[in-house]
Amino acid sequence: SERELYINIINQSADRLMKTINDIVEISQIQAGQMKLFITETNISRLAIELFNRFKPDAEIKGLSLILKNTLTDIDCNIKTDYNKLNSVLASLINNAIKFTKEGSIEFGILTNTDYMEFSIKDTGIGIPEAKRKTIFEKFMQADVSKIRQFEGTGLGLSIAKAYVEMLGGEIWVESEERKGSTFNFTIPYNSELKGEKTF
Numbered sequence: 692s693e694r695e696l697y698i699n700i701i702n703q704s705a706d707r708l709m710k711t712i713n714d715i716v717e718i719s720q721i722q723a724g725q726m727k728l729f730i731t732e733t734n735i736s737r738l739a740i741e742l743f744n745r746f747k748p749d750a751e752i753k754g755l756s757l758i759l760k761n762t763l764t765d766i767d768c769n770i771k772t773d774y775n776k777l778n779s780v781l782a783s784l785i786n787n788a789i790k791f792t793k794e795g796s797i798e799f800g801i802l803t804n805t806d807y808m809e810f811s812i813k814d815t816g817i818g819i820p821e822a823k824r825k826t827i828f829e830k831f832m833q834a835d836v837s838k839i840r841q842f843e844g845t846g847l848g849l850s851i852a853k854a855y856v857e858m859l860g861g862e863i864w865v866e867s868e869e870r871k872g873s874t875f876n877f878t879i880p881y882n883s884e885l886k887g888e889k890t891f
Contacts, residue, residue: 731774780856
């Protein structure tokens with residue numbers, strides 16, 4: 692049992708190290724203008740179900756409810772976007788919501804407007820202090836910046852998410868209240884004329 696405990700610690704540390712390396716590589720490519728978009732036909736409803744199934748066990752381990760609210764029809768669920776970038780943004784936001792929520796629920800919502808599709812990740816977690824909301828998307832910034840942080844992370848995830856959303860032609864913002872939770876919203880156009888490959 693002691694050996695298994697140490698093996699789990701090693702595996703978790705290796706996963707965190709790999710995530711950190713990947714984040715640093717991604718933010719470096721973005722800053723150097725070497726990040727490419729690959730625009731393809733993407734089924735948003737299918738992507739949402741994949742993410743829901745992926746993160747549902749993580750939520751259940753913490754006793755949280757993961758709720759998917761998808762208002763898309765079979766007709767408007769297909770858009771032209773970069774599947775991997777969109778998947779990365781949503782995965783990062785859902786993972787953060789689970790990490791910073793001790794009890795309650797995470798709600799993953801999708802709706803459409805005239806010119807864009809809107810996504811929201813709402814949690815009942817610790818929330819973000821008002822003074823930190825304007826800087827939360829800056830590199831290496833976290834809501835908890837005390838010397839002994841309660842939560843691990845590099846502070847790059849939201850910076851990468853913001854960069855990807857803007858590359859896709861959208862915008863991202865947060866609404867939050869301390870000890871009551873946060874809602875991260877972002878939009879992307881679904882009638883984009885972008886096709887093929889584009890470098891930023």
